[in-house]
Structures are given as structure tokens and as C-alpha cells.
Amino acid sequence: MPKDEFDFEDPFELNGVALMTDEDTSLAMAECFTEEFLRLGYNHKQLLAMFRNPHYLGLNMVLQNKGEAFVKQVIGDVFARWGRDVVWPAPSAPPERLNLCEMPDAFVPPAPEPSAAHTCTCGSGDCGSAAADAEARLPVDPFGNPVPPLHL
Amino acid sequence: MSNVFNWQLGREMEFPYDAAFPEQQFAFVFNLNRCIGCQSCTMACKSTWTFSKGQEAIWWNNVETKPYGGYPHHWDVKTLDQLEKANPGGQTWNGTPQDGKAPYGQFKGKTVFEAGKNTISPDGANRVLGYLPTSEEWSAPNRFEDNPAGNEKSARGQLAFQQGETAQQHKTWFFYLARLCNHCSYPACLAACPRNAIYKRPEDGIVLVDQERCRGYRKCLEACPYKKTYYRGTTRTSEKCIGCFPRVEGRDQQGGGLPMQTRCMAACVGHIRLQGLVQLNPDGTWKEDRYNPLYYLIHVAKVALPLYPQFGTEPNGYYIPPRWVPRPYLKQMFGPGVDAAIERYAAPDRELLAVLQLFGKDSRICARYEIKEGPKVFENEVRGKKFALYDDTIIGYAKDGTKIVETKVEEPFHIRPSQHANSI
Numbered sequence: 001m002p003k004d005e006f007d008f009e010d011p012f013e014l015n016g017v018a019l020m021t022d023e024d025t026s027l028a029m030a031e032c033f034t035e036e037f038l039r040l041g042y043n044h045k046q047l048l049a050m051f052r053n054p055h056y057l058g059l060n061m062v063l064q065n066k067g068e069a070f071v072k073q074v075i076g077d078v079f080a081r082w083g084r085d086v087v088w089p090a091p092s093a094p095p096e097r098l099n100l101c102e103m104p105d106a107f108v109p110p111a112p113e114p115s116a117a118h119t120c121t122c123g124s125g126d127c128g129s130a131a132a133d134a135e136a137r138l139p140v141d142p143f144g145n146p147v148p149p150l151h152l
Numbered sequence: 153m154s155n156v157f158n159w160q161l162g163r164e165m166e167f168p169y170d171a172a173f174p175e176q177q178f179a180f181v182f183n184l185n186r187c188i189g190c191q192s193c194t195m196a197c198k199s200t201w202t203f204s205k206g207q208e209a210i211w212w213n214n215v216e217t218k219p220y221g222g223y224p225h226h227w228d229v230k231t232l233d234q235l236e237k238a239n240p241g242g243q244t245w246n247g248t249p250q251d252g253k254a255p256y257g258q259f260k261g262k263t264v265f266e267a268g269k270n271t272i273s274p275d276g277a278n279r280v281l282g283y284l285p286t287s288e289e290w291s292a293p294n295r296f297e298d299n300p301a302g303n304e305k306s307a308r309g310q311l312a313f314q315q316g317e318t319a320q321q322h323k324t325w326f327f328y329l330a331r332l333c334n335h336c337s338y339p340a341c342l343a344a345c346p347r348n349a350i351y352k353r354p355e356d357g358i359v360l361v362d363q364e365r366c367r368g369y370r371k372c373l374e375a376c377p378y379k380k381t382y383y384r385g386t387t388r389t390s391e392k393c394i395g396c397f398p399r400v401e402g403r404d405q406q407g408g409g410l411p412m413q414t415r416c417m418a419a420c421v422g423h424i425r426l427q428g429l430v431q432l433n434p435d436g437t438w439k440e441d442r443y444n445p446l447y448y449l450i451h452v453a454k455v456a457l458p459l460y461p462q463f464g465t466e467p468n469g470y471y472i473p474p475r476w477v478p479r480p481y482l483k484q485m486f487g488p489g490v491d492a493a494i495e496r497y498a499a500p501d502r503e504l505l506a507v508l509q510l511f512g513k514d515s516r517i518c519a520r521y522e523i524k525e526g527p528k529v530f531e532n533e534v535r536g537k538k539f540a541l542y543d544d545t546i547i548g549y550a551k552d553g554t555k556i557v558e559t560k561v562e563e564p565f566h567i568r569p570s571q572h573a574n575s576i
Contacts, residue, residue, distance in 0.1 A: 025325040028476030036186045039508075040423065041565025056188060058326065083530035083541065 026062045030071065033059055034078040044075050044086045153269065156338060159437045160461040160487075162247055162254025166265050168279050168343045173436045174357035178335045178395050179468040180417065180427035181449050181456040183511060185475060185497070187424045189215050189328035194293075196419030197332070201394070206386025209290045212393035213332040213416040217297040219481060220322060221329075224289035227379040228460065231264070232484070234281055235462070238267035243462060245488045252437050252451060256461065256489045263464020264340055264377050280340045280375035290382075327474040330424070332416060333380040333393035334459065334467030335359045337436055341392070344375030349390075356429060357468070358395035366390055377463040400429070400517070410550045411517040423512030428519065429551075436466075443520045445510050445548070446470075453504050455493045457486040472497055499537040505561055506546040513557045518548035529562060 030051075037047055050056050051063040051071045063071050076086045155164045156171040197213040214223045222228060235243055239262040247258025268281035335352075339359050342350040349365035350372060352358070361372070361381070366389040372381040373390060381392040396414035398404060404412050412418070417425040428446045431439035441447045449456040449470070456470035473482045475494045482490045496504065506523050526543035533539060541561070548557035 023325060023478050025476040025478070029325065029474075032185050032475050039563075041563050043565075058188075081532055081534055083532060 026066055027074065029058055030062045030066075030074045031078055034075050035082070038078060038082055038084075044079055044088070047075050048072065153265070157435055157437075158263075158338065158464060158466050159253055160256065160458050160466050161263070161464060162250065162256065162258035165263050165338075165464055166269070167338050168265070171338075171436060172352075173337070173432045173434070174352060174354050175432070176355065176429040177337070177357035177432055177468055178400060178427070179430050179446050179450075179470065180425060181446060181470045181472065181511075182330055183424045183472040183508070184327055184329065185472060186422045186511075187215070187328040187330055188422055189217065190421060191215055192419045192421050193330055193416035193425070196415040197393075200396075200415045202391075204386075206384045207382075207391070210382040210384065210391060211293050212380070212382075213330070214293050215328050215330045216294065217322075217326050218329045218485075219324070219326065221294060221297040223293040224285035224379050225295070226289070227285065228485075230283055231281075231377045231460075231463065234283065235262065235264070235267055238262060238270065238281060245462075252440075255451065255454065256457075256487045259462055259464075259487075261462060263462070264375070265338075265343065265464055268375075278344075280344045282340070282344070282374040282377065284370060284374045285379060325477055327477055329471075330416075331378065331380070331459075332414075332469070333359065333395070334378060334465070334469040335393075335395055336468065337466035338464065340375040340377055340463075340465050341372035341381050344371040345369075346371055353397070356395070356397070356400055358397050358400065359392070360394055360397075361390050361392055363387070363389055363391075377460065377465065378467070407516050410552065410554060410556070413515050413517055418515035420512055426511045426518075428517045441520075443522065445507050445518055445521050448503070448507055448521075453496060453501075453507075454489060455497045455504065457489045457493055460485060461487045499534045499539055502540070502542050502544065505541070506544045509546050509559050509561060509563065510548050510557060513559055514548065516550055516556045518556060519551040520549045522547045522549070526560065 033050075034047055037050065042050075048068075048071065051059045051068075054060045072088060076088075079086045153166040153168060154170045156167045157163075158165050193213050194211060194215055198211065202210045202212060211223060216222050243261035245257050245259050245261075247254065247260075249255055249257050264281045265279070268278040271278045271281055335358050337357070339350065339352060341361075342352060342359060345366075346369055347365050347367055349362045349367075351360060351362065353360065368383060368388040368390060370383050370390060372392075373379070373383055381390050383389075384391050396412075396416075399407065399412040399414060402409050402411045406412065411429070413425075413427040417427040426445060426449075428444065430444060430446050431441050433439050438447060438451060440451075442452065446456075449472075455472050457473060458467050459469055459471055461467070471486060473486050473490050473493055475498055479490060482494075486493075500508065503523065507521065510518055510521060524545040524547065526545055529541040529543050531538070531540045543560055543562045545558060545560050547555060550556050
């Protein structure tokens with residue numbers, strides 16, 4: 001249990017405090033959320049997926065402003081502090097646009113059924129590329145597992 | 153005016169009525185470090201209590217984005233400004249801390265009651281300093297905040313927020329502040345009501361509006377510094393959070409007869425909320441109840457602090473401050489205990505780490521906890537302080553001794569298998 005007490009000698013001005021809007025608290029916020037979700041049992045890949053998800057505005061703001069390398073460093077540092085080693089997968093080409101479907105519970109549009117209007121790209125007409133295209137459009141979770149479509 | 157003792161201010165203050173305290177007091181702690189602004193709490197409350205005609209602008213629970221958001225708009229800035237004008241430069245704290253009686257030192261400024269008696273409205277002298285928000289300020293609970301912008305109507309099975317990620321970004325720090333009625337020990341709404349329609353229940357301290365007595369004068373809306381009472385045009389009466397009292401009384405079937413936490417607490421997906429009942433001394437201070445999780449967080453670990461204690465209503469909602477936010481802003485919002493609270497929270501000790509695991513684990517009210525020591529997982533240094541993680545087990549008990557929670561510090565994480573990803 002903490003025993004120290006705060007200093008009461010300095011009176012605090014409790015009104016009219018100006019907002020320090022230019023203060024960059026990205027590191028502290030990224031560290032805090034990483035630690036909180038680590039405590040809830042998230043792993044480093046799930047955390048990175050949260051940073052990439054634009055609907056988690058605070059985390060995504062850090063990723064947009066500071067870059068993914070910074071975020072990975074923060075995650076690695078916090079995990080190390082909590083006695084966990086982090087190994088990131090080998091770097092691959094970054095996606096052109098951040099994918100909303102990166103969280104396992106994200107809403108994803110169902111892949112369209114292959115139709116007769118599909119044009120075979122190889123010219124043979126029965127190469128199965130329509131089915132392959134449909135499969136390629138299926139979303140995957142952060143671990144590469146296919147996520148079944150929602151039927152709303 | 154009577155003199156009553158406000159332990160959050162560490163001194164006596166003026167209040168229109170004599171002090172009277174309930175047997176137990178409804179109280180809650182929110183961990184703002186975890187809130188992701190999902191609004192599950194807001195919708196749980198809305199869909200339970202305020203879904204009817206005339207209640208469109210009534211949000212007993214809301215989550216606002218600080219520092220730029222608020223509902224009604226600018227509620228806190230306006231009240232702080234009124235207090236500053238009433239007591240220029242005088243809203244300060246000092247004094248010596250004293251456990252239980254003055255844990256944050258002593259507030260030297262003026263409360264809404266003390267500042268109110270010097271102001272005159274068209275109806276005469278005010279009992280409480282306040283203002284009546286305009287209809288415009290009640291119009292939208294999250295306007296100009298950071299919710300994604302949706303398209304007009306999504307096609308069946310399509311993403312509803314196609315362009316949400318392109319909404320304009322606020323170029324500053326922010327955090328989410330979840331709020332509901334604080335069921336204050338000295339409610340300003342109650343103090344201001346000319347009809348004595350507002351009362352505090354003796355069994356649990358929940359503050360209610362008697363709909364039979366209320367005539368809709370809106371004095372409570374004007375007085376509550378947290379702006380947590382609402383006017384309903386269809387009934388011409390005021391309404392406010394009822395603390396889900398049937399659940400707190402143990403009358404929700406889901407609880408099997410045990411007192412349950414409110415709907416907003418139980419619905420929190422981020423596990424930021426813990427609500428319970430605390431025992432009071434005859435003078436209104438908290439009776440020592442060492443293993444009640446709320447008593448521990450507020451009076452022992454001192455990581456949870458009241459919201460704007462300087463208003464003087466002795467709110468019973470407490471917050472673990474977000475640790476990345478500039479301190480002067482937090483000190484204005486939560487008082488002088490901020491530095492110590494964040495220091496303790498950022499490098500939590502063994503007991504605190506275990507108690508934090510109780511948040512969101514069960515919807516029944518935990519009256520007492522017990523910790524069974526587990527093995528040491530590792531030792532390290534966190535922000536210059538020695539830190540050791542132990543895989544302790546924390547057990548929570550209901551008021552009657554029923555075991556309701558048993559969980560470990562190293563909590564297992566379960567991933568729903570892909571074939572059941574969409575099932576509930």
C-alpha cells in the first residue's frame with residue numbers, strides 16, 4: 001500500500017487553467033492504453049490492430065501522427081516492462097488504406113457470390129478464377145484466419 | 153443555511169438543510185485510463201429508462217470527450233467561470249491532509265451554495281449558484297466530438313461508417329469522461345427545489361425526483377453543477393438518474409436476490425466501472441471498511457478522486473484520472489490528489505493490481521474482497537520504482553457472503569472460435 005502523501009504546501013489554482021493544446025501526450029497515452037489492454041489479456045498483434053483501427057480514435061491518432069514503427073516500439077517497451085517478449089512478424093508491404101476489418105469482431109460485408117457475369121482473366125473460361133476471386137475477398141482476422149461474413 | 157461537514161473539502165460548509173445521511177451510500181469508481189468512448193453505458197441506460205416520447209434529450213448516462221466536449225455543452229466551463237467570478241482568484245486548496253476527514257487537504261474557496269447566497273435571480277436570492285442551459289446546449293450529446301461520421305443509410309450488410317475515419321481530427325490530447333448523477337451527499341438539485349420534490353433515500357442515498365410533487369420549475373436543472381437533471385416537456389416535470397434502484401435493492405431477477413450494479417455499470421465492455429454501497433459514520437464520513445473495494449480505492453490507495461469536489465455537493469462518483477493528460481487540467485477537475493493518484497496507479501502495488509481486476513467482472517455488487525497470494529511472475533523497475541507482478545487471486549463477495557467473483561491478476565484471454573465469431 002502506498003504510504004507517501006502529496007504536498008499540500010502549494011495551493012492549486014483551480015479555475016481558469018489554460019488548455020495546453022500543443023502538449024504532445026501521444027507517448028503517455030499510447031503507453032497507458034497498451035498497458036491497460038495488456039492487463040486485459042490482449043497480445044501485441046491485437047494491440048497493433050487497435051492502433052490501426054480508425055474507430056479507436058486516440059490510438060489511431062498516435063499511429064497516424066507518429067507512424068507504425070513508433071507504435072511497435074511502444075508496444076514492445078510496455079510488454080518488456082511487464083515481462084513479455086514481443087516478436088513482430090516479418091515486415092510486408094503496407095496496405096494502401098487501413099483496413100476496418102482488422103479487428104476480429106469488425107463488421108464485414110459479405111463477399112459477393114460469383115456470377116455468370118464474371119470475366120475469366122486467363123481466357124480459358126473454366127479456370128475457377130471467379131471462385132478464387134471470391135475467396136480472396138473474404139476478410140481475415142489479424143492472425144490470418146478467415147472471418148465468416150455477417151448475415152444481417 | 154446550516155453548517156454541514158464536507159469531508160471532500162476538509163471543512164464545514166453552508167447548506168440549506170441540516171445534514172442527514174443514509175444508512176449506506178450508492179457510490180462508484182470509473183477508471184478513465186480504460187474508457188474507449190464506446191457509449192455502451194449510454195445506450196444501456198437509454199434503452200432501459202429514457203426511450204419514451206419527450207425523453208429525446210435526456211441522457212442520464214453520457215460519455216463526453218474532454219476537454220472539448222460536454223453535455224449540456226460547456227457545462228463545467230460555465231460553472232467554473234461562475235464560481236471564479238463569484239470569488240476571483242480564491243478557489244484554492246491548502247491545509248493538512250487527514251485520513252477520512254480531509255484526505256485532499258482543505259478547500260479555501262467557495263462552493264456553489266456559498267457563492268449562491270450572494271446572487272440574486274428574478275425569483276429572489278438563490279440557494280445555489282447555477283445557470284439554466286439553453287435548448288441549444290441540450291440538443292446533441294456529442295456534437296463536435298470525435299464520433300465517426302456515418303453515411304446516410306447503409307445498404308444491408310454493408311459497413312455503416314464508410315467515411316468515418318476521415319472525420320476531422322482534434323489536434324490535442326483528449327480523454328473520455330463517462331458521467332451520470334453523482335447521487336451527491338449534499339445534492340444541489342435537492343437544495344434548490346422549491347417544492348421539496350427531490351429526496352435522498354435513507355436506505356442507499358440514491359437521489360430521486362418525486363414525480364407527483366414536481367411542477368417543472370427547473371430549479372434543479374439550474375442548480376445541479378453537473379447538469380444531471382433533465383426537463384421532460386411531455387410531462388412538464390424534471391427527471392434524473394434513479395441509480396437503477398430496483399437492481400441496487402436486489403429486485404432484478406438476474407441477480408438471484410442479490411444487489412446488482414446499475415445497467416450502465418454492468419454494460420461496460422471496457423471494464424472501467426465498479427459500483428457499490430458504502431457504510432457511513434454519523435457525521436457523513438466513510439466508515440472504515442478496509443476490504444470494501446470502493447473504500448480501498450478511495451480512502452486507502454487513494455487512486456480514485458471525486459469529480460469537481462470544489463463544487464461542494466460531495467459527489468459520490470469517483471474517477472481514476474487518465475495519466476496522460478496535463479496535470480493542471482486534471483487538478484482542476486479532480487482536486488489536489490491527482491499527482492499522488494497517478495503515481496500510485498502507474499506503478500501499482502500488489503493489492504491495487506488485484507482490486508483493479510474486480511472491475512466489470514460481475515454485475516452483482518461486491519461488498520468485500522479477499523486476496524489469495526499467488527506466485528511471483530517477475531520483478532522489474534517501472535518508472536524508477538521497483539515493481540513485482542504476482543499472480544494473486546482476488547475473490548469478491550456479495551453483502552450476504554455469497555462468492556460472486558474469483559479471478560486472477562494474470563487473466564486468461566479467450567478468443568471465440570471463428571465458427572462462432574458472430575454468435576452471442
